[in-house]
Amino acid sequence: MGGFLVARWGNEPFERTRPGEVAAMDWVYAHDRPTVRLLWLTQDPVDDVTPALPWGARDMERVNYVPTQAPADPALVSGLVKALKDAGPNSYLMINRSQVTYLELDAGYPVTWEPRLVGNLDGRPELTKVLVDADVTVYALRSAPAGPVPRPDPGPIGPQVTWTPWSVVGALAAVILVLLLSARELVRVAARPSVRRLRLLQGSFWFSLPLLAVVLASLVQRFLTMK
Numbered sequence: 001m002g003g004f005l006v007a008r009w010g011n012e013p014f015e016r017t018r019p020g021e022v023a024a025m026d027w028v029y030a031h032d033r034p035t036v037r038l039l040w041l042t043q044d045p046v047d048d049v050t051p052a053l054p055w056g057a058r059d060m061e062r063v064n065y066v067p068t069q070a071p072a073d074p075a076l077v078s079g080l081v082k083a084l085k086d087a088g089p090n091s092y093l094m095i096n097r098s099q100v101t102y103l104e105l106d107a108g109y110p111v112t113w114e115p116r117l118v119g120n121l122d123g124r125p126e127l128t129k130v131l132v133d134a135d136v137t138v139y140a141l142r143s144a145p146a147g148p149v150p151r152p153d154p155g156p157i158g159p160q161v162t163w164t165p166w167s168v169v170g171a172l173a174a175v176i177l178v179l180l181l182s183a184r185e186l187v188r189v190a191a192r193p194s195v196r197r198l199r200l201l202q203g204s205f206w207f208s209l210p211l212l213a214v215v216l217a218s219l220v221q222r223f224l225t226m227k
Contacts (some may be wrong), residue, residue, distance in 0.1 A: 023136075028176035039093040
C-alpha cells in the first residue's frame with residue numbers, strides 16, 4: 001500500500017486541477033450556446049480520450065471535447081490551425097498546464113515545448129487569444145468558418161425499456177418457473193419420502209423444462225432485437 005501511494009503520487013502534477021483551468025472551463029460553459037467544440041492536445045487522438053482538465057462538469061450535450069494531435073515540433077502549428085477550421089464555428093483550442101504536464105511525463109515532450117508552441121500560435125494571423133491565464137491559453141479563429149453552429153443533440157433521456165410479446169411471455173414464464181422450482185425444493189426438503197413425493201418431484205421437473213425453454217427463447221429474441 002505504501003509503495004502504491006508513493007507511485008500514484010507521481011500522477012499529481014497532471015491530475016491536479018488548477019484554478020486557472022477551472023476558470024477556463026467556466027468561460028467555455030458561458031460561451032457554449034448553442035454548442036461548442038473544445039480542442040485539447042494529445043499525443044494519441046485515437047486512443048487517448050480523457051483530457052487532463054476539469055471537463056464534463058455540466059452542459060455535456062453542448063460541449064464536444066475534441067482530441068487533437070499535439071505536434072512533436074512546436075513550430076509546426078499548421079495542423080492545429082486546420083483542426084480549428086475543420087471543427088467549424090464556435091470552436092476553441094485549449095492549451096492547459098495539466099495536459100502539457102501529462103505530455104511531458106507520458107509522451108516525452110520537452111519542458112520547452114509549451115512556450116515554443118504558444119509563441120508559434122501567437123504568430124499565426126488566423127488565430128486570436130480569447131482567454132489567457134497562468135494555467136491556460138485558449139485560441140479561436142479570427143474569422144469564424146462558414147456554416148451554422150450545430151444544435152445540441154443529447155440523445156434519448158436515460159435507458160429506454162421496450163417490450164415485445166416475447167418479453168411478456170418470457171417474464172411470465174420466469175415467474176412461474178421460480179415459483180415452481182421453489183415449491184419443488186420445499187417438497188424435496190420438507191416432505192417425507194413417499195411415492196407421492198417422488199411423483200411431485202418428477203412431475204415438477206418435467207413441467208419446468210418447457211418453462212425454461214420459453215425463458216431462454218425470450219432472452220435470445222431480446223438480444224437479437226436489442227438496439
